[in-house]
Amino acid sequence: MITSSSQKKISLFLLFLTIITVLEGVCMWLASYFHKTVSIFGFIHMMIPITVTFLVFLTLSDKHASFPKYVCKAIFASDILMILWAVLEILIPSLSQFEILLVIICTVIFYLSLFFEPADIREQYGFSLKNSSKIIKHIFFYLLLFFILYSVFVFIRILFDYFGGNHSAITSFLKAYYKLPKELSILIPFSLLILLPYLGEEYGWRGALQPWMQKQFGMKRGIILTGLIWGIWHFPYFLYQLQFSCEFSSFFFIMTSQIFFCISIGIFLGYVYLKTKNIWICVAIHFINNNFLSLSYSSSSDSFSILILQTAAVIFASLFLYAPFLHSKIFRNKKIIDSFVLPQEIMKSSHNDLEHKNSE
Numbered sequence: 001m002i003t004s005s006s007q008k009k010i011s012l013f014l015l016f017l018t019i020i021t022v023l024e025g026v027c028m029w030l031a032s033y034f035h036k037t038v039s040i041f042g043f044i045h046m047m048i049p050i051t052v053t054f055l056v057f058l059t060l061s062d063k064h065a066s067f068p069k070y071v072c073k074a075i076f077a078s079d080i081l082m083i084l085w086a087v088l089e090i091l092i093p094s095l096s097q098f099e100i101l102l103v104i105i106c107t108v109i110f111y112l113s114l115f116f117e118p119a120d121i122r123e124q125y126g127f128s129l130k131n132s133s134k135i136i137k138h139i140f141f142y143l144l145l146f147f148i149l150y151s152v153f154v155f156i157r158i159l160f161d162y163f164g165g166n167h168s169a170i171t172s173f174l175k176a177y178y179k180l181p182k183e184l185s186i187l188i189p190f191s192l193l194i195l196l197p198y199l200g201e202e203y204g205w206r207g208a209l210q211p212w213m214q215k216q217f218g219m220k221r222g223i224i225l226t227g228l229i230w231g232i233w234h235f236p237y238f239l240y241q242l243q244f245s246c247e248f249s250s251f252f253f254i255m256t257s258q259i260f261f262c263i264s265i266g267i268f269l270g271y272v273y274l275k276t277k278n279i280w281i282c283v284a285i286h287f288i289n290n291n292f293l294s295l296s297y298s299s300s301s302d303s304f305s306i307l308i309l310q311t312a313a314v315i316f317a318s319l320f321l322y323a324p325f326l327h328s329k330i331f332r333n334k335k336i337i338d339s340f341v342l343p344q345e346i347m348k349s350s351h352n353d354l355e356h357k358n359s360e
Contacts, residue, residue: 006215006341009056013209016052017233024048025236031090032240038089039096043103044082045237046197049204051079056208057125057343065343066118068125074113078106078196100194107196124343126207126279138276139284146285149268150292151177153317160313164306180292191287198290202282205230205266206273211340219331227266231259250307257314264318265289271325274336 024044031038054072061067085102089095114127122128129135154173161169205226214222235255242251269282330336 006212009060009212010209010216012056012059013052013212014229016055017048017229020048020052021045021233021236025239027086028236028240036090037093037096038086040082040086040089040099040102041237041240043099043197044079044086047075047079047082047200048233049209050075050200051204053204053208053342066121066124068113068117068121068127070113070116071110071122071125071127074106074110075200077109081106103197104193107193110196110199124345126203126342126344129280135276135278135280138278139281142272142276142281143284143288146268146272146288149321150288153321156317156320157310157313160309160316161306164309166306184292187291191284191291195283195287198283198286199279202269202279202286206269206282207279208342210266210270210273211337211342214337215341219334219337220326223267223270223326223331224263226270227263228259230266231255231262234258234262253307253311257311260315261318264322267326268322271328271330274330274340277340 024041028038028041031041054075057067058072081102085095085099089099114122117127119128158169158173209229210223210226213226216222217225238254238258239251269285272285273279273282
């Protein structure tokens with residue numbers, strides 16, 4: 001069922017997303033034109049979805065409605081700090097090696113903002129950690145499920161690479177996974193210090209756009225369209241990375257695999273979000289996906305034929321492993337999405353209940 005409310009939110013989200021992404025793309029093009037490497041662009045790009053979401057909230061919010069002002073200020077402050085850092089990186093290239101320190105500072109600022117934000121507002125805007133024991137169980141279950149799927153995903157890539165002529169692929173895979181427990185023991189605690197950019201993506205895609213799209217276009221079409229937008233959104237950043245990693249003739253294959261991958265894993269992430277109603281689990285999965293792939297395995301060949309095989313491997317593996325979750329029962333429950341649309345009407349309903357009790 002089409003609603004004017006969700007339609008307005010989607011329109012504003014896509015408008016702000018396009019404007020900010022294009023502006024960042026222009027900045028990346030200028031940096032590329034003048035042969036400047038600005039590594040902080042990656043984190044700035046990841047912050048765009050949550051920034052856009054809060055711009056939509058600000059645009060459509062009632063003046064008298066509750067609003068997470070501390071979280072909003074923390075997000076915008078982090079954006080400004082990262083943009084200033086990008087300028088400094090252009091002037092002082094050696095600063096790029098310290099960019100992780102800036103991300104830690106921004107993440108700590110965000111944690112402080114959550115601390116000062118009232119609990120009911122945190123819950124209304126999807127930042128709550130209520131029922132922490134249940135959340136911990138969900139985190140372990142869905143992280144384990146994802147890690148199994150993830151390992152199979154990487155192994156499928158290995159097989160494609162092996163039959164493409166890289167006969168050391170399986171050995172490299174086994175060596176990488178032998179080192180993985182040690183790497184995980186370091187990386188998982190460290191992830192809490194650099195969480196903000198991953199929340200930046202997940203809060204925008206899963207927390208905001210997915211429910212709006214599902215409200216507008218239906219449960220299945222909505223989540224597929226969200227994944228499609230997510231995949232295309234990577235275009236300017238991948239184009240910027242192109243100058244460091246590969247030839248322009250390879251860009252078509254990279255973007256094709258990225259779009260299919262975002263649609264497929266977006267289905268899985270959307271499934272997890274609908275099952276748990278908790279954005280933090282999706283953030284953790286996103287972090288694993290972005291950081292452990294390079295730890296577990298990378299192809300030792302960058303030939304054009306291997307690139308085509310790897311593109312086919314990513315498309316096949318992602319569709320085979322993640323797309324089947326679209327047939328789960330939860331995607332047939334059309335009414336469930338009403339309770340996921342942010343901001344939730346918690347404050348309003350509690351206020352009405354109080355007035356009702358007083359009148360009685």
